[in-house]
Amino acid sequence: MNAPNQSSDLAPVDARISGQRLWERLCAMAEIGATAKGGVNRQALTNEDTRGRMLLLEWATARGYQASIDPIGNLFIRRAGRNPALSPVMTGSHLDSQPTGGKFDGVYGVLAGLEVFETLDDYGVTTERPMELVVWMNEEGSRFPPPTMGSAVAAGALPLAEALAIRDVKGADVASALQAQIVALPPLGQRELGIDAHAYIEAHIEQGPVLENETCDVGIVTGIQGLHAYEIQLIGAEAHAGTTPLRHRKDALVAATALIARIRAAIVDPLDVLRFTVGRFEVYPGSPNTVPGKVTFNIDLRHPDAAHLLGAGDKILQLCQGEIEGCPISAKVLLRSTPVSFDARVVGAVRDAANARGMKFRDIVSGATHDAKYTAQHVPTGMVFVPCEKGISHNEAESARPVDVAAGAQVLCDAMLAIMSA
Amino acid sequence: MNAPNQSSDLAPVDARISGQRLWERLCAMAEIGATAKGGVNRQALTNEDTRGRMLLLEWATARGYQASIDPIGNLFIRRAGRNPALSPVMTGSHLDSQPTGGKFDGVYGVLAGLEVFETLDDYGVTTERPMELVVWMNEEGSRFPPPTMGSAVAAGALPLAEALAIRDVKGADVASALQAQIVALPPLGQRELGIDAHAYIEAHIEQGPVLENETCDVGIVTGIQGLHAYEIQLIGAEAHAGTTPLRHRKDALVAATALIARIRAAIVDPLDVLRFTVGRFEVYPGSPNTVPGKVTFNIDLRHPDAAHLLGAGDKILQLCQGEIEGCPISAKVLLRSTPVSFDARVVGAVRDAANARGMKFRDIVSGATHDAKYTAQHVPTGMVFVPCEKGISHNEAESARPVDVAAGAQVLCDAMLAIMSA
Structure with a gap:
């Protein structure tokens, strides 16, 4: 449990995320599975993926957050709220990468979520609802197709047994690779399958050129094509x-x-x-x-x-x-x-947050698929995008600027707080 | 050495090739690398290619012919003549195939050459000059580009070291694949690089529709496009x-x-x-x-x-x-x-042979390339074509009729004997 040194729920403080801490963590995570060309190879359920999760758990444990894992390997990190009976406000993304992947795809959403939690700790903000950060298992699907496997199973769109039986090209199945990872990780709480949250907001790099071309700080994602x-x-x-x-x-x-x-x-x-x-x-x-x-x-x-x-x-x-x-x-x-339309109130909360910070933003439909596609089937969902260099992604040259990465995390923080009481 | 039981060099016998034996050998060779669709996959320097060469060597050894191999893997089978100092009359083609190749492309020319030798044995014909049958290495070039590699190296058109360094898509080079084949084959005499012959005549299926459409028995090949x-x-x-x-x-x-x-x-x-x-x-x-x-x-x-x-x-x-x-x-x-024109005397010998047997024939320019392109740079060269079904080749459905296959071998036999004293 975090022990806030200052309670300010009723008189809101201006909780400012630390762009520097977030950047340092992105750099630290990028060392796990780093490739010679400056990208990462941290495919789902490999040793590198396990090491990435261990590093995240170290940071989370140091803050006293509770961690648990569901039967398909989705990892949940919970920051307590005043009322544990209330459903959490959730954020998250993934730590696994393409074989020739970049430093931001997925990992950015996870570390932005952690940054939100730590910022609220630093400012002594206690929230009514708990908050949860989820690391979805195998979003990329490059070792074990299909992509967004963990969120699909959690959403009931892919049967658990079917997912566990999927094999990589060398014949290893998800079940045994997942078991090996769980054994290697520190002890975690067991959690049932399912997506239960008050709302879900995911931060991600755009993976396209639109925001950069229009010099936007962030993109308000209205859905997934x-x-x-x-x-x-x-x-x-x-x-x-x-x-x-x-x-x-x-x-x-x-x-x-x-x-x-x-x-x-x-x-x-x-x-x-x-x-x-x-x-x-x-x-x-x-x-x-x-x-x-x-x-x-x-x-x-x-x-x-x-x-x-x-x-x-x-x-x-x-x-x-x-x-x-x-x-x-x-x-x-x-x-x-079929295309997914995100929840109007969550999208509105993200847009309002960007607007209130005086950022330049635009609505955007996600061209790539994301775990948010599956959360949207169960809980009000939205996303925030940040620009990435030349729109390059699924490529070791993938890059983003510290200032943009920070802006997205700030919007995530503000929107999560705003949707909490909405 | 073959021991002729009958000498008839001065009073020529009518040596008739055995269409049945030739057909049986074509069928036996087609079992090596046979595909489900009735073709063959016997690419250069694979295990299948080695097995094809071993089968040929069995047949050759049973007749007492001498075998040798040159540094690029061209295999020579020699039927002795009365005067070993004279340059041989040569025939040949290739045993390697396309990945989805047929039963006749290349292998026909090799087995037609063997059939000529055996026919001369059976009729007790001893020739003044030796005869040689060459199996050119890697005519197809599908595993190791370029095509006609063995004859190009023998002709000096492609440096030996360059050819040995060429790699297949898996990274294996010609040098090591060739070494593996040589180790697997029975011991062979070593032979220097080079093409030295009195004349070279190659038999081949047309690989196009012209002869079939015009109901020709054989085609007199005047050159290669x-x-x-x-x-x-x-x-x-x-x-x-x-x-x-x-x-x-x-x-x-x-x-x-x-x-x-x-x-x-x-x-x-x-x-x-x-x-x-x-x-x-x-x-x-x-x-x-x-x-x-x-x-x-x-x-x-x-x-x-x-x-x-x-x-x-x-x-x-x-x-x-x-x-x-x-x-x-x-x-x-x-x-x-550049296009190649064959030697007028050799072309004439092939045409005369077809004419003397009362066959229907026509002149034709080869659309496909052949090892004869490279022999033509050093020795008087010609070819004889036989029709193939619908002109289909480089295809598992490639087919030819026993009667046509036999006609071509007969022309080859007669033309080789005729050019010997020309």
Whole structure:
């Protein structure tokens, strides 16, 4: 328990977060799993992930916060309130990273939450409701797909047993990797699965260029765009590159490039809000002197508006029928996740906090998915974004400025206090 | 040594090859590296390639032929002649295959050569000159690019040390893979690098549709079309698929598809003689939710006319400068091989042989490249083609009829005997 040396619940103090402490902690955490190129590799349930959690627990224990863990490995750190019967105001994010990840994605939201707790301690603020900081297990999904695994299980969107049985490429399953982590961590309270909070606010780097381009201090996140994922396959006919006249070919690569051009033209969005990406594109047999007999590629399609996304997705499926350049096309729907709108009161509390601090801000829809997508299914949810350099993320070059990192934590602090009594 | 039971050099016998034996051997060889779809995967210097060579050596040893290997792994099988001081009449091809290759490409030329030797044994024919059957190392170049590696090194067109240092995608180099094969094979004589023969005649399936369409028994190959090989690279910027607006992207995949479309439009050939193929196309990092930061692809370009080929190649290099869709382009010339014309006397011997057997034949320029391209730089060279089903090759469905396979071997036999004294 923290022992406030000054009680000021009724006469609010101007609790100012420490940008320096927050930055130092970000730097300390970035040493765990640090890569030669300045990023981090701290994938879920690896030794590095365990060491990251241990460091966080050290800091939390030094302040007397209580820690507990749920059956899928989500870690909760609780700062007590005056009324333990009330549901907590919650914040959090994740400590796991991409294999070539950066120093801010996820870790920033966790350490901003810790900074809020410590700031309130420093200013002797006791709150009516408890506050909780959650470290969601395996947000990235790079070792154990899918992403946002811990929050999905907590929200009931992914069965626990199914998640525990998922294996990495080396054959290790989540259950045993999680057990190994729990054994390595200091003793923790056991907690039931579920998301129970008065509100949830997550801080995160934007992972896009919008805030930086518009020189905003923070972004008020109004929701998360929807995501469709498709796998498209074209079947051609392998043939000798030297002997087969072009008009006799069924070239799956030529067909795939023509199909992508056709799709891009059909779904073009003058507002540039629709995100269309072909990130995986595989050509078989992949020999320089053989006409490709098969191409498989994935489409990642996102838009904040459900109807627009569905319309674009349907256009794609329509174009991925029949054949093109003599090659039959088939399409598989991997995922159709609808857009999420955050709670108006939580979004308002975040916006008011930025406004009251005189910051420059704008509303923004998250292009990336976050654990907040799953908390929003159960509790009023919002997010605050801070700019990151050139919008670069999922990349070892990911970077953010101390001043922006501090601004986001301050908004988080103010908004958590404001939503507490709302 | 073969011990002829009948000498008939001066009074020529009508030595008839055994179509049945040849077919059985083709079937036996096709079991090594056999794929579920009826093709073979016997890439150069793999275990399957080694097993293929071992089977051939078994057959050769049973007849008493001498085997030797040169420093790049070309395997030579020699049937002695009366005068060992004379240069041999040579035939051959390759046993390695594409990853999804067929039962005839390469292996047919090797086993047709063996069939010639055995036929001459069976008929008790002793020749003045020795005969040699060569199995060129790594004709396909699918595991270790470039193609026709063994013959290129033997011809002095590719330095030995350079070839030995080439690595496959897993990082293994030719030198160590070759060493592993040599250790696994029975002891072989060592042979110096070089191509020394009185003449070289290679039998091969056409790998195109011309002979079948015109119901020819064999094709008299007058030369090989020219081949340019290029490697093109586009550098984009990795970015998050959900957050990065399309107009801010440097998407290497979008750039590569636009570049290929531009190249295809620039070199379009109304006569459909020019062959343009992109068979290898690799996208990095290949994650469905990351905008591609790099694409590397290969261009295979062929034409029988040197000037036309050079014109098209130069247009490609012109288009592969600067940048496209924000992505800088770079181009590497891997190969610029001019069209080859075969030796008139050898071509004549092949044509005369087909004519004397009453076959239907036509002259043809090879669309595919062959090891004969390199032998032609040093010794009088020719080839004989047999039809293959629908011209399909570099494909597990590759097929040829026993009657055609036998006809080609007979022409090879007759032409080798004829050129011996020419």
